[in-house]
Amino acid sequence: MNETQVADRVNWVGYVDWSIRDFHGYETTRGSSYNAYLIQDEKNTLIDTVKGPYADDLLRNIQRHITLDKLDYIVCNHAEPDHSGALPVVMASCPQVELICDAKCKATLERYYDIRHWKIRVVKSGDSISIGAYSLQFLETPMAHWPESMATYLPECKLLFSMDAFGQHYATSGRFDDSVPLAVVLEEAKIYYANILMCYERPVNNALDAVKSLAPEILAPSHGIIWRTQVDKILSAYADWSVCKADRKVVILYDTMWQSTAKMAHTLYETVVDSGVQCKLISIRATHITDIVTECLDAAAIAVGSPTLNQTLMPQVAAALTYLMGLKPSGKSGFAFGSYGWGKGGPEAVNEYLEKMKFNILREPLKCQYAPDEQALAACREAGGLLVKAAELVG
């Protein structure tokens, strides 16, 4: 098998985006790929398309296998433009083609594109279409990632086109999990999960149950590498991530103006590390939000520090907490900390975010005026003990 062959008469025909570094705000340091797949059978079927600007690349890849007039079906599993953007060009270039999608997907595509002249067949969970030797089974997975998200199963190959689930923003010349270092692909899958799917716990769990009952041998997501030798590894990683399972790990996030909140953060950090618990000390202004939320995914306890600026928290802390709050990390413990000069503001505002995120709040905001003295640092060491205790509750 070559690097594009996923199964007998099933080929990857997508686009590897080596240069993308910003995916709607998600920092994609290793690039990405938009995966589309061509199944050659009595009815030639394309599974998804690519981002709009790469429509011609997709058409060229399809034509390595068939001429465009021979394409019978396109399955659209997800209307988000990174996968549907090339649809208008592909629909216009393939005279025979019929689009297959669920009802919500059709309604969403209609908002993005002029679909009046498209031949469309609406399917739902449990439907199956024979395409010759192979058949397509559809499995709606609402909210993993959008309401209309769907996965398509090719039972004869035990191959699941899983859409965004199990994907990674990872540009590689190899297409499979055995052609890249496992640690790297798992890291990218975790970053992807934290930034794209963390907020959809229940829908992801529903999708996982459905996937497990199919017992697929190949998972072909819409981004990154295809899982075929490490299917168990990614499924068990998803089982953990989908419940925000905590490690014995503490995360300390902070911003600082004149090093006071930084000193508090360092003192918390030392206390945690001295008691043998893993800890990440993260300067919010030096770290991309993509990495901040990834570190929070499997943290047991998270302390968030902000000095008081104009009677509220620092803007970058607000940005990071706004992003984290939308991703709804569940079951986290923590507290707010930070310095102030003459009025209230920073730590109190952080505490409000933690309350909204339903943190198990370990103590009232830990504060120091202007600069931490020995007494304030002693209070930090004591508060660090609460983080340690929360982490040690994890088995």
Next chain:
Amino acid sequence: MKKYVCNVCGYVYDPSAGDPDNGIAPGTAFEDLPDDWTCPECGVGKDEFTAE
């Protein structure tokens, strides 16, 4: 009391369970949810729900 399903994401509002995370006590009928209550999974309003 009837259960209601979110048209967008499939979340089921079960009146016997309520939505305690968002201040809705168990035993609250769907009809008695405040007008500004939103689906805890996807954020759409009550008008996007259908009786099961």
